[in-house]
Amino acid sequence: MKIKEKVHINQRPVKGGGFSLHLDYRIGGKRIREFLKLYLVPVKTQADKIKNTETIRLATEIKNKRIRELDSGELNVDTPKRAKTVFAIDYFQKKISQMKVENSRQNNTVMLRSFAEFRKNATLAEINRDFFSKFIDFLTSKDLSPGTIRLYGVLLKARLHDAYIDKLIPSMPDFYGIMPKKRSTEIEFLTIEELRQLDAEPAPDEIRNPFLFCCFTGLRFSDVQALKWDNIDNDTIIIRMKKTKEIVRVPLSANAKKFLPERKSKGKVFEIGPLNSLTRGLKAWAENAGLKKNLHFHMSRHTFATLALANGAELYTVSKLLGHRSVQTTQVYAKVLDEGRRKAVDAIPEL
Template identity: 25%
Template sequence: MNAGEQLMSDVAAYISELVPVNIEQVKNKLSMILTKYHVKKVEKTEVHPDLTDKIQLFLSAKKLEGLSPVTLDSYLLELNTFSKKVMKRVEDITTAEIRVFLGSFEHLKLSSVSRKLSVLKSFFGWLTAEEFLQRDPTTKIKPPKKEKRLPKALSIEELELLRESCKTNRQRAFLEILYATGCRLSEVHALNKSDINYRTSSCRVIGKGNKEREVYFSPKAMYHLRKYLMNRTDDSEALMVTERKPYRRLSQRGIQREIGIIAKQAGLDKKISPHTMRHTFATLTLNNGADIAAVQALLGHEDPATTQIYAQLTEEKKRETHKKYLVM
């Protein structure tokens, strides 16, 4: 029995339970109607096409809103994982099933589970707003309590040790640019030589949500950037390029690798990445008395609470404050 015949029999049987009818007549009528359609049965072992279609619609809508390709890829990965576990139409997915799905990741950190829930809340919230659903099944699910861990920033001594460990103009320029601007890796990766305003020692970057902001270079960063660019012989427009021919824009992974090499040369046993330099920029500027609203703008944070986590005073700063202001 093919899918169309199975559907016809199931519907006819259901109707006969509601009202007394001639089942054969009902089947004949349904058969005429179903000839206009291609019917395919969804097996229990496959993702329901309704869920797949809704995921694609959601991602298309988010792309139009300006979400970055990296964020969209992350959403797709998380939603594909969900769809393979909960293989139903979106309107049939319950809160309990979403809880069971999230609870199956016992091996992951709470932050990772929270990220999965955040994606699902965004997805089901959009479906509800677009009236594909009458009720959002994620509304009653609270995110796990955040692990209270301070961002890992470098001390001034560690930063100087990294600077002294740079063996090439390229390494020093990369390090100073990441630290002085406080930029995200993706923002620095996208920079071109023509983006640099030498008069103001600044440039404009495109951050999360496709939002543009201005960031600034320190005198050290400008000095080492000029040295790096003066020694380049390629005609690539990219600010950061590969060391070997054919010269091309250095990948994000390549920038990460270069910072890792500098850290290894410095003999530091902690993991250091481009994001560590962003943390260091935020922490050291705030500890030096910078206004938190200004740092928020420089970092491109939409929520002040995100910047606030960097405003934790270091032990050294607390000792200085105690010594300076204690009434003897």
């Protein structure tokens, strides 16, 4: 006879393939859906199969823990008393103040301003699916871009997850399907002519060298900021990327070498300040050079990818140089080039 389990592991399809895992169980007749932030990937290789096996193992561990908590009476659906009295803004501000990454603090602070404008005195207990839906509607009414709305939604969910970890709320609400769908954004990059234009315009070395170096290596800001001389061997960069944890090997071209400082025995290659200061310097440099583009550091990575593909590099090779986990991520650059070619053809006058 099949034994009816108290807790079930269920799957939900996610965009791009694969499934997210969540637990389903009931307490006092109320259904609880607990999202685990664990994902099964489409099986294409043996490594994918092994990864999915490990994911299922982790989900099963959590499931078994919930069963034990249900049996012992530790789990309940009563909202903790603190959640009914703690203002969400006060709790979120405390979490934001503990963040070490400046960019994260800034993004969360801006999100919190909109949250305060929407419902300043909301408690943690009030933030449910209906609340979240109305918050997204409020952001939409402010004529914010879909990308900004998605960002604010993601950040609010992350701070609410902090409250769940701190046991201020009994479970994460189900926000599935509420946020606007992610749209492909236009990628800005520099042409070789624009790079020459920048190169001809004087700029401080701490701004000029790392930016142009990344235009010919594809490194992110976080990676070039952490780059050490020990990471360069036989004219090749070997570094584990901070964002994806992927190890990349990027040969140094003659163009890239032009912007390397004098080699030292050890230490960092570039002395780079905070990103916001660097961004201000880049914008001033672009303006002085007569460029009409809104220059920011990540444009150097876009520039490397598009220049490499435009000059005959294979998509797979560029993907590996960028440290992308999937070639699909790199395909967006190929699409940009295809659109540019289409515009060039359509620009020819009719006979």
